[in-house]
Amino acid sequence: MAGVKQKVNVDHMIELIEKLVNIPSPSGNTEKVIQFVADYLKELEIPYYLNRKGGLIATLKGQNEQEHRMLTAHVDTLGAMVKEIKSNGRLKLTLIGGFRMNAVEGEYCEIETSTGKMYTGTILHTKASVHVYRDKDERTEDNMEVRIDEVVRSADDVRKLGISVGDFVSFAPRFEQTPAGFIKSRHLDDKASVAILLSLLKTLKEENTTLPYTTHILISNNEEIGYGGNSNITPETFEYLAVDMGAIGTGQTTDEYCASICAKDSSGPYHPRLRKKLVQLAEQEDAYYQVDIYPYYGSDASAAIRSGHDIVHGLIGPGIDASHSHERTHRDSLLNTGAILYAYMLSEA
Template sequence: MTIDTVYLKDTLAELLSIASPTGYTDTIVRAAVGELRRLEVEMEITRRGAIRARLPGKSPRGARAMIAHLDTIGAQVKLLKENGRLEIVPVGTWSSRFAEGARATVFTDKGAYRGTILPLKASGHVYNEEIDTQPVSWSNVELRVDALVKGHEDLARLGFAIGDLVAIDPQSEFMDNDFIVSRHLDDKAGVATLFATIEALKREKVELPVDLFFIFSIFEEVGIGGASVLTDDVASLVAIDNGTTAPGQASAEFGVTIAMADQSGPFDYHLTHKLVKLCEENEIRYQKDLFRYYRSDSAAALQAGYDVRSALVTFGVDASHGYERVHLHALRSIAELLTAYAVSPVEIVRDREAIGSIAGFPTQPMEDADVFPRPGKPQL
């Protein structure tokens, strides 16, 4: 379907403007709910704020789901230091190398304060060449608060406390050549793509073969993500997240990158191959990749006990969890694939039931693999 890329970019810009480190996501949840209401999509919200929206199909059984996460990497206050600065630790997995120099917001019980994350030895005029030789680690950075503080007592008086959450500025830039540079494209670009998919499906007034859920999780960066928001009717789950473009990886900033496996293991054979087939049939550029140090919402769902077929489609991001960059072509391509998938017929009808007999169970091709003994074949 035709994807409204202006809407996609505007939605992404709005999402990036809302701070949402893991653990501090109420504001962005409310913003997402507001947009779903504007699109006239029914939804439910869990206790902590994960969103489950639904577009009805011909049947509620064997439903499909797509998931992206609203939370981002961030930091948390570990200690109020005697020099009036804050010791911080990461929320999510990211290097202090990318934290150095970042502008940030600290959320305290008395209000939000601005500040900058700096290495302990920040001035060459003071430390000379030591600024280049100090180690890269979270114990070697501190957060300088933009307030009149000289020590631990001043910080406490202003309301700073151990456990305060810290949001990192996105520093977003939308280029004329459709490159988008920003922190937190993981996974706000994925969320924007989900909204663009919903917008296209609603605009075209399509008929869906089964119910289609759009899941917005809030704790993906710490590994929880899709663990508690699916329904028992969901038979397949497609996660939308960033792919890792780097030497030795096949991901690209253009087209769809379909993940064949991550550190949790291979994705579902049949669902992944269906997505590849849809790309080929609809002339959507794609590539395949494997991610060794990566997991997504789908892994959390499977580990929570949901028996769903899972797949991961990604937009290639350069310098993931750092100063990230993506191209609009990748985001549009994913939305095109998701709309094609949403209206495609259900091929494994047996998936409507959580458990059953072998009847209707699919078969993976084995014609060219002489693995299993056949009548008349010598036994090894």
């Protein structure tokens, strides 16, 4: 498997990331982005099906059809829903996923009505003007609101637009690729990983590669709320590898250039055999990696374990800075993660 890095098309991955992050898909409202993935797989003539939760499972038949592998990445993101239409014509939010309100203060957003109509707005503190208020408040759901870009002065004005409680609110991704190779955007968690897997599927298909084991790719759509990857795991599946972002911060080994291999998160240790295998493959392919522990983190693999599946589970992903906030990674991280994953899919147990 020498030269695996040469098979990793980072430019294509970045193109996919840009397309994916610009499709709003907060948990619970992922049909459009799942359709994008389905259309991509149709062009490659890779079979797939949708589960009842709305996730997508693609399958590549391998030489061994009695033992299966599953890899997963999630396409759902953080977001919000309309909690209340306020008397001043602004919207109070309830959060989808775990993030701090200060991470979205000042962010542009879109409100999608039940009929599919879209309106734009900005998420602001209720005392945003420094010329009027001496603001010292902590940012909470109670003192943040959406200013809608429509002429609305009352709750009735808002309702006439078709906006109602329960409508989904998504955050502007603000995708940007810099000359130094950085990719800046919201929702790199976990659309960067989805792009990596989709790009690898394209390479495998174009090279007419037969994998050693039948391999399922689950594009899950409820990871941010805890249960995206806990079902549709075949009884034959012996290894389950979540591909999700590596967390960066004080005390972490992960950086924006590596593939981050998780040894333990808030759910407990990942299977040591699979972790050691990923390390071995990284060293074999000269792919820069770090082994790390994520203290406040859970993955689709840990959700699968909690749901009772008898599998060996692991977690790997690109290093992403400022998770659940203003995220950034580097093309080297995509390259290193892609190389390890490609080698893993071609490897024997």
